[in-house]
Amino acid sequence: MYLFGLFIQSVFIENFLLSNFLGMCTYLACSSKLKTANGLGLAVVFVMTVSGVLNWSVHHFITSPEALSFLGVDLSFLEFLLFICVIAAFTQIAEIVIDNKFFSLYRSLGLYLPLIAVNCAILGASLFAATRELPFLPNLVYVFGSSLGWWLAICLMAAIREKLSYSNPPQGLEGMGITFIMTGIISLGFMGFTGMNLAKSTKKSEQVKVVEKKKIQK
């Protein structure tokens, strides 16, 4: 139940594109056609989930302050560098593998892979997950849910932008300007979710701990 709550939370309530505003540049560049947006979204789901898991291991075994304490070093300052290297290396390897082995997939997905290395949503997901210190399974659910949310959001916007290209906005506002206003209105809609918290732990032992803590504070 906790994992399901976390999943819904990361898809809708903390939607990466619409309430954290990550991955905006890629979104603005690639959302004028639904087909492109869909391919890009799929590629993001793939890369974000795998690199989220890889970066979890990097954080857990190398850069968290306790990880290498037996050597007497704290490598937490290297976190940014290692995260981005993992992401960039992974996208490059994935591109090569997909290009050689699955050509039909390459046409729909591989074209976007180099773009994704510099998508802030991917790095953002890893950084958010690292600051929250999630265990392995919740981390997997969190990054997968976030990537699905990103896919959902970009498809939603691309569908509207396709219709928007036939409309007649004021002079000078067409193109980017009207897209910004439209994105703002949709994200206002998603703001309606804020304050909800579904990712509460339902385990009894943890609830008991919280109650005990409160008693001690009193």
Place this chain on the structure above:
Amino acid sequence: MGFKEQLFEKNQILVAILGICSALGVTTRLHIALTMGASVVFVTGFSSLFISLLRRHIPDSVRIITELTIISLFVIIVDQFLKAYFLPLSKVLSVFVGLIITNCLVMGRAEAFAKNNPPLPSFLDGVGAGLGYAIVLAIVGGIRELFGFGELFGYRIIPLSWYATADHPDLYRNIGLMYIPPSAFFILAMLIWGVNRYKMKREG
């Protein structure tokens, strides 16, 4: 000269539409926006300089990962500096400092300019692009803080006596829209609109 062009005519946010993510996340208050702007100026300037110095030695196939490594080096410097001297500010900025690495603006300058040009023009181009970004961030941050909180840099601008109270409910109120992120979209859209109109008028 490239520097001035980057500041106004080719402003990276308003004309090239790059680096939007952080423009929305960090502009609730003016001083936060300015810190972010200064960090970006530092990172774009020096990463452009070093990428341009190494431009003949970076193989084309691993270009992106090398550029990202250089950029993240400077981001780490900024992050450590903020943590050491401005801890509360660095808590507010949290992951947004790290996200400068993937700010398309930095990468865009590296790819479009620094990789084909000598060091000094690249450095100036990077600083110019960063400053253009900082100016837009400051405008958005200023508008949002002034109308959202009635303050600038944390000092009160709109006097408290103007505000609506229980006795006088018909007086001034803060605009609630301004301290949630979507307002940045609307402000940016208006700025882009203004810039486009200005260009149209000048071109006739």
